[in-house]
Amino acid sequence: MASYIEHTVRSLRDSTAETQVELLLGVSGETDTLERRIRELGGTVHDQIGRATLEVSVPENRVDEVCEFEGLKSVELNETDVRPHADGVDTGNS
Numbered sequence: 001m002a003s004y005i006e007h008t009v010r011s012l013r014d015s016t017a018e019t020q021v022e023l024l025l026g027v028s029g030e031t032d033t034l035e036r037r038i039r040e041l042g043g044t045v046h047d048q049i050g051r052a053t054l055e056v057s058v059p060e061n062r063v064d065e066v067c068e069f070e071g072l073k074s075v076e077l078n079e080t081d082v083r084p085h086a087d088g089v090d091t092g093n094s
Contacts, residue, residue: 002026002072009075013067015060022046023066025054026074034071041065 004026012021020043027034031054035045043058043066055078058066067075 001068002075004074005067006076008077009063009067012060013064015063017060019060020057021060021063022055022057022078024076024078025056025066025072027052027054027071028073029071034069037069038066
């Protein structure tokens with residue numbers, strides 16, 4: 001089980017909705033097994049960010065199962081309203 005589960009994710013653990021939710025999974029160690037398990041739950045692995053984070057989507061009604069996976073450090077909601085500076089955001093340093 002993940003040692004950190006974001007409060008928003010905790011509120012989804014009892015959901016019965018089949019709507020896809022995007023998560024960031026902090027992992028420790030190998031990701032192959034986690035990626036396979038995400039797909040078995042009807043989810044998609046979108047990206048691996050660095051060596052320790054997977055960007056995934058899963059049905060809301062499977063979030064509880066994801067939170068119980070071995071090898072997870074954290075489970076957080078992927079906030080899609082945050083963009084890195086490289087996406088053309090004016091930082092005022094031009």
